Amino acid sequence: DVKVTQSSRYLVKRTGEKVFLECVQDMDHENMFWYRQDPGLGLRLIYFSYDVKMKEKGDIPEGYSVSREKKERFSLILESASTNQTSMYLCASIWTSGMGEQFFGPGTRLTVL
Amino acid sequence: DQQVKQNSPSLSVQEGRISILNCDYTNSMFDYFLWYKKYPAEGPTFLISISSIKDKNEDGRFTVFLNKSAKHLSLHIVPSQPGDSAVYFCAASPCLLTQGGSEKLVFGKGMKLTVNP
16 A cells, blocks of 8 residues: 655644644656645645655645655655644655556644744 | 535435435536545545536435536435445546646535434
């Protein structure tokens, strides 16, 4: 079974802190994604990566950056956390382009105070 | 501009009855559609999918119907069970991507299904 893990299930940070969210997948997937989920807004794509060191902006990249140094690991970075970044963050991966489903991690509930 | 729309935010049905969840899309380039189920404090899990060459796909209690001319798909759950209570997301993917791209899914806002015992 594909496994996508996220470093923390719950995280509380203060405004202005630098926050790292890590995601690891164990199936050699090429493509990895970061979403945030907010009530009434669904899943919104922040960034995605289709290869090591490659990244592309999603729909809401402002305030975020990403890093993909190894194929299995995709990190989301909040350079200076703000209260409007309080959200559920979800990581997903998929092998390659084509018809298939993305596999999601369990999510990280981030609260910024 | 919302490309994938789930216009009803919630649905409540009785156990044993049919649940019908609807989804509309605007982008004619979408050719692969998926449904995900999400429980609170968990990541979404894949439920069922359909490609544009089909108009129906069935997996146990779950059936997805696609009407390309109307740009509409629906998920039917028969019979509904209390364990089906969750948020359901419709998602769509465009045609196979060019080299160097990756597969982006466009999600709807989700619909909360409650199945009452």
